[in-house]
Structures are given as C-alpha cells and as structure tokens.
Amino acid sequence: MQVRWPDWLWVVRHGQSAGNVARDAAEAAGLATIDIAWRDIDVPLSELGHDQSVALGEWFGRQPAHTQPEVILCSPYVRALETAKLVARHSRLEHVTLRLDERLREKEFGILDRLTRFGIQQQHAQLHAQRTHVGKFYFRPPGGESWCDVILRLRSLQEMITREYGGQRVLVVAHQVIVNCMRYLIEQMDEQRILEIDRQGDVPNCAVTIYRAQDGDAPGAGGMQLVQANFLAPLREAATPVTRSPDAPSAPKP
Numbered sequence: 001m002q003v004r005w006p007d008w009l010w011v012v013r014h015g016q017s018a019g020n021v022a023r024d025a026a027e028a029a030g031l032a033t034i035d036i037a038w039r040d041i042d043v044p045l046s047e048l049g050h051d052q053s054v055a056l057g058e059w060f061g062r063q064p065a066h067t068q069p070e071v072i073l074c075s076p077y078v079r080a081l082e083t084a085k086l087v088a089r090h091s092r093l094e095h096v097t098l099r100l101d102e103r104l105r106e107k108e109f110g111i112l113d114r115l116t117r118f119g120i121q122q123q124h125a126q127l128h129a130q131r132t133h134v135g136k137f138y139f140r141p142p143g144g145e146s147w148c149d150v151i152l153r154l155r156s157l158q159e160m161i162t163r164e165y166g167g168q169r170v171l172v173v174a175h176q177v178i179v180n181c182m183r184y185l186i187e188q189m190d191e192q193r194i195l196e197i198d199r200q201g202d203v204p205n206c207a208v209t210i211y212r213a214q215d216g217d218a219p220g221a222g223g224m225q226l227v228q229a230n231f232l233a234p235l236r237e238a239a240t241p242v243t244r245s246p247d248a249p250s251a252p253k254p
Contacts, residue, residue, distance in 0.1 A: 004166030005224050009211040010069065011172045011182050012056065012087075015049030016205040017079040020245035023116070032119030040106060040113060045082045051240050052206040053083040057090030059234030060171075069171035071097045073161070075104040075178070083206070084173040101160075103153040104174040106247060110144025136198075137191045147194075150181045158185055167213075176203040176247050186211060186224050197229075202244040207232055 022036040036043065045053065060068055068091065074084040081100070088094045112120055112127070121128050131139040140146040161170060172182070180203065184194045210227040235242055 003162050003223075005162055005213050006165050006168050006170040006211075007213045008067065008069075008169040009161075009172070009186075009224060010170070011174070011179050011209040011211075012083070013176050013179050013203045013205055013207055014045070014075075014077075014080040014083040014173060015052040015056075015086075016046045016243045016245065017043050017049055018046050019043040019079070019247070020049075020205070020243065021046050023247075024245055026116050027118075030118055031116060032122050034114045034116060036114065040077070040109075042078050044078050048241060048243065049079065049083070049205060050086065051238075052235055052243075053086035054090050055238035055240040056083075056206045056208070056234045057087035057093075058238065060087060060091035060093065068093060068169065069096055070169045071099065071165055072171045072173060073099050073101055073104065073157075074172075075106065075174040076100045076102055077106055077175070080104070080173050080175065084171075087171070087173070101157060103157040104172065104178055106175045107147070107150050107177040108143070108145045110141040112141045112144060135191075135195065137195060147177065147181060147184075150177055151184060154178070154181050154185055158182075179203045179207075179209060183209065183226075183229070187226060202246045204230055204232060204235075205243045205245070206235060208234065 018038070019034070019036055019040070023034050026034045038044075072084050072088060072093075074080055084098060088096065088098060112124065115123065127141060131141075137147045140149060172178075180194055180198055183189065183197070207230040209229045210231055211224040212227055214223045214225045232242055
C-alpha cells in the first residue's frame with residue numbers, strides 16, 4: 001500500500017509561555033521548584049508569546065494562497081491552542097479546520113513536574129543519576145514519559161495524517177519534544193542523531209520546521225523532504241524577540 005503524505009507540512013513549537021518565563025526565573029534564582037499555579041495543561045502564553053504567534057500568523061498570511069495551511073492539528077494544551085488560534089486569526093485562515101489531538105500533548109514529566117535542574121538533583125538524586133546514565137531518549141520518570149513513549153504516540157498520529165490529509169497542506173502546533181520527535185520519525189533518525197540535534201540548542205518558540213512532499217507517482221507519495229528546520233524569519237521580519245527556553249522541568253543534556 002502506497003503512503004500518501006501531505007504536500008506541505010509545517011511543525012511549530014508554541015509561543016513563549018508563562019511557564020517558560022517562570023522556569024527561567026526559578027533557574028536564575030537557584031530554586032528547586034518552578035513557581036506556577038497552573039497545571040501544565042493550562043499554562044497560557046506570555047505577552048511575548050502572544051506577539052510571536054501574531055508575527056507567525058502574519059507571515060503565513062503573506063504567503064500565496066496555494067502554499068498556506070489547509071488544516072491545523074494542535075496540542076490541546078492552552079499555550080499551543082492559543083498559538084494556533086492567533087496564527088489562524090492573523091493569517092486570515094480562521095476558516096481552515098482546527099483539530100485538537102491529545103497525541104500532540106507535551107511530554108509528561110511525572111514526578112519531576114515543576115522541578116528545576118537543582119530541584120531534580122536535590123529531591124530525586126537517584127533518578128537524576130539514572131537519567132544521566134540512561135539518557136533522555138529512554139529514561140522514563142515515574143508517572144511520566146520517555147522520548148520513546150512520545151514517539152510511539154506520534155507513530156499513530158503520523159498514520160492518521162497520511163490517511164486523512166495526504167496531498168493537503170498541514171500545520172502542526174505543539175511542543176519542543178514533539179517537534180524533535182516528529183523530526184526523528186519523518187527524517188528516519190536514530191537516537192544519536194536526534195540527541196545531537198537536541199544538544200545544539202532548544203527549539204525556539206514559534207520556530208517552523210518545514211517539509212514538502214518528494215516526487216512520487218502521485219502528490220505526496222514519495223515521502224517528505226526537509227526544507228528548513230527551526231525557520232525564524234517570521235519573527236525576525238516582525239522584529240519580535242526570539243526565545244529558546246526549554247520546557248520545564250529542566251535537566252542536563254546528555
């Protein structure tokens with residue numbers, strides 16, 4: 001059976017969130033926990049994250065109609081949904097389908113939720129040592145997920161995308177780990193390659209990773225080709241600051 005990919009696929013990390021800001025403040029102060037009242041699911045965009053999302057939407061709105069998204073798939077987390085809605089509004093694409101999919105949710109941190117790097121070392125020294133030994137790709141904190149767990153749910157999402165949106169133009173709005181794990185799947189990487197990319201730096205907020213369908217017997221039939229990773233021109237053209245805060249909790253890169 002021939003797999004039919006989207007003609008274009010954009011994978012975007014949400015705009016800067018209030019959680020990113022709180023995490024940076026906690027790390028700078030050497031605190032063990034991140035002072036934020038919301039559940040991770042409910043964390044909204046920061047003011048800057050709002051501006052980043054608007055800048056991205058305006059950039060999409062300037063593109064020719066035949067190269068704009070036809071469907072938006074989005075994490076149900078508030079910061080991602082706010083980003084997607086702002087992008088749709090400011091690109092004049094509010095008419096396109098916006099579909100929430102829980103498989104695009106943030107990686108679940110389990111017992112390490114809301115802890116800084118210092119907090120993890122202080123409160124869960126054995127887990128910190130285990131994670132350092134095993135590496136983030138396979139390490140699963142109690143009650144949480146490893147990157148492999150995220151990739152497993154994204155394999156199901158990928159099958160849905162090729163089944164329901166083959167030949168279309170699809171925008172995905174989600175989270176940093178989702179961006180990296182989708183790259184792992186689409187570009188057929190191994191553990192070493194995706195962790196090498198991760199070590200090079202965090203995915204910037206509202207950065208766009210762009211794929212287009214390779215040539216095949218039919219549109220979208222030949223797989224996906226990376227056009228550009230972490231494309232930031234939409235923010236730079238609008239003179240909007242670029243942020244690269246990792247999602248909480250923080251931990252050393254292997």
